[in-house]
Amino acid sequence: MNTDCLFCKILAGEIPANRVYEDEYSIAFPDINPQAPTHFLIVPKEHLASQAKALVEHEQLLGHLLVVAANLARSRKLDKGYRVVINTGEDGGQTVHHLHVHLLGGRPMHWPPG
Template sequence: MPTDCLFCKIVEGTIPANRVYEDEWCIGFPDINPQAPTHLLLIPKQHIASQAKALAEHKPLLGHLMATAADLARAQGLDKGYRVVVNTGDEGGQTVHHLHLHLLGGRAMRWPPG
């Protein structure tokens, strides 16, 4: 794991996070700059820099992240709908270069998003 990666430090426990979910593959916690009433991040414990760096061997992990996002949405009561976002690369709005999913809900989402 890169020593300068913020999310790797959260995985290691050297930076605290309010973990609302954790299993052997991933961790979920609230975004520090929420863009919706519910805004959780779901990060894999394995460092993958971005969606663009995901390989065929990562398919089980990627599927697990999406299924876990759906579980978290149900647990958060987002029955009316929610959005799952993966920002990829600098022009895609990615600011932490460790793959992560944003789970946003609790309000109506607009399109296009930005």
């Protein structure tokens, strides 16, 4: 845990969040600034600053986050499709320096994304 990290504070229960999913490795909750009708953040319980910091030992955790995204999408009936995004670094749009996966759905997604 990083005591200065917003997501670590949520994980510790210091900041409330509507947890829509939780297991031993991750939690998921709605984004406070949703960009789609369905917009969840899937956050690993292990503090990892970004995708750029991922190492081979994080392979199972990264795969787990994608499976959680797929399960959440199924549970929310996003049968027509959805987008999974990991913003990395300042130019990648990352604003919280704790790796997290965005699950967006409920509307058509366009390309390029932005």
